[in-house]
Amino acid sequence: MTDPDYVRIFDTTLRDGEQSPGATMSHSEKLEIASMLDEMGVDIIEAGFPIASEGDFAAVSEIAKRSQNSVICGLARAQIPDIDRCWEAVKHARQPRIHTFIGTSPLHRAIPNLDMDQMAERIEQTVTHARNLCEDVQWSPMDATRTEHDYLCRVVEIAIKCGATTINIPDTVGYTAPLESADLIRMLLNRVPGADGVIFSTHCHNDLGMATANSLAAVAGGARQIECTINGLGERAGNTALEEVVMAMRVRNDIMPYATRIDTTKIMGLSRRVSQVSGFVVQPNKAIVGKNAFLHESGIHQDGVLKNVETFEIMKPADIGLNEANIAMGKHSGRAALRAKLSELGYEVGDNQLKDIFVRFKSLADRKKEVFDEDLVALMQDSAANT
Numbered sequence: 001m002t003d004p005d006y007v008r009i010f011d012t013t014l015r016d017g018e019q020s021p022g023a024t025m026s027h028s029e030k031l032e033i034a035s036m037l038d039e040m041g042v043d044i045i046e047a048g049f050p051i052a053s054e055g056d057f058a059a060v061s062e063i064a065k066r067s068q069n070s071v072i073c074g075l076a077r078a079q080i081p082d083i084d085r086c087w088e089a090v091k092h093a094r095q096p097r098i099h100t101f102i103g104t105s106p107l108h109r110a111i112p113n114l115d116m117d118q119m120a121e122r123i124e125q126t127v128t129h130a131r132n133l134c135e136d137v138q139w140s141p142m143d144a145t146r147t148e149h150d151y152l153c154r155v156v157e158i159a160i161k162c163g164a165t166t167i168n169i170p171d172t173v174g175y176t177a178p179l180e181s182a183d184l185i186r187m188l189l190n191r192v193p194g195a196d197g198v199i200f201s202t203h204c205h206n207d208l209g210m211a212t213a214n215s216l217a218a219v220a221g222g223a224r225q226i227e228c229t230i231n232g233l234g235e236r237a238g239n240t241a242l243e244e245v246v247m248a249m250r251v252r253n254d255i256m257p258y259a260t261r262i263d264t265t266k267i268m269g270l271s272r273r274v275s276q277v278s279g280f281v282v283q284p285n286k287a288i289v290g291k292n293a294f295l296h297e298s299g300i301h302q303d304g305v306l307k308n309v310e311t312f313e314i315m316k317p318a319d320i321g322l323n324e325a326n327i328a329m330g331k332h333s334g335r336a337a338l339r340a341k342l343s344e345l346g347y348e349v350g351d352n353q354l355k356d357i358f359v360r361f362k363s364l365a366d367r368k369k370e371v372f373d374e375d376l377v378a379l380m381q382d383s384a385a386n387t
């Protein structure tokens with residue numbers, strides 16, 4: 001991709017998403033989600049962590065064999081057996097990628113008990129090994145946002161020299177904030193020799209609710225790959241939500257003039273399927289894909305939407321593949337919405353009948369959270385029987 005403003009969408013629903021406690025998916029469910037992601041136009045699918053289990057290895061291999069358009073990536077720690085196993089799984093893909101990582105912050109360096117020089121040496125060996133197997137190598141300094149800048153520059157430079165083609169900067173614990181996220185990518189692009197020859201990527205977690213903002217800020221700072229998951233599925237508070245970053249860049253393209261090749265009309269289908277197979281219910285007020293994201297209940301909003309949908313909608317439901325009614329009937333609804341809803345159900349009512357039905361509707365709505373189509377039909381039948 002030569003467009004300098006093209007942002008690659010790297011989906012990790014099947015790897016980081018599946019790491020959410022309780023979100024385990026079956027083999028066939030993983031193949032189905034991978035095929036939906038491929039059709040949607042996701043550039044890179046991180047299909048799993050091949051050394052983690054026989055099941056992960058089998059899923060990544062099969063997804064690699066079936067992939068049509070997307071790059072298929074597997075995750076590997078900075079260890080030779082991990083990288084070999086990863087390659088064995090992804091090598092079947094038309095476009096394979098090895099993603100290898102190591103924790104570079106002081107807290108993470110203490111775990112394998114490596115000092116800075118020993119870790120630098122490990123990075124040199126493992127990235128070189130991965131690059132000897134595969135032309136497309138992604139490298140991540142885990143917990144990058146809590147790594148000393150001088151050391152981060154040093155290890156990123158080593159990874160680039162050893163052949164990494166994408167440098168991913170993870171905010172592993174969701175610690176950064178938008179301005180810092182942009183500055184970090186800018187700093188790396190300015191300071192690291194060879195940085196202009198690779199793609200910088202952002203990988204954010206949502207512990208402070210800033211994953212989407214931090215990812216978009218990183219793009220403003222020069223990142224050209226966003227790592228994300230459907231519905232923001234992921235460990236703890238989750239990862240950046242694919243639907244949020246993609247729709248934000250589309251709706252606010254005036255201030256975020258970046259392109260993706262995502263077919264946004266496939267978003268709703270994927271969101272529902274990922275929710276079903278992972279067992280993670282999408283919160284009703286979740287941006288873009290929540291049940292209420294396009295629903296209007298208050299009279300003022302319903303009246304506005306009925307006159308001109310743009311008064312309260314900044315994107316069309318159809319843009320994300322949602323073709324359902326956007327009016328929810330409840331105690332805050334007004335007469336205009338009731339008339340429109342009745343008309344949709346096949347009842348054309350005059351002013352007097354509307355007045356009568358409206359009183360009954362309000363009394364019902366006071367008792368029920370939401371008034372469904374069947375309730376309105378019953379009200380109409382009752383009204384007909386009493387006149």
Ligand code: KIV
Pocket residue numbers: 016101140142143168170171172173203205
């Ligand atoms: O959050 C993280 O640091 C990760 C890495 C493995 C990229 O998921």
Ligand code: ZN
Pocket residue numbers: 016170172203205
């Ligand atoms: Zn992660």
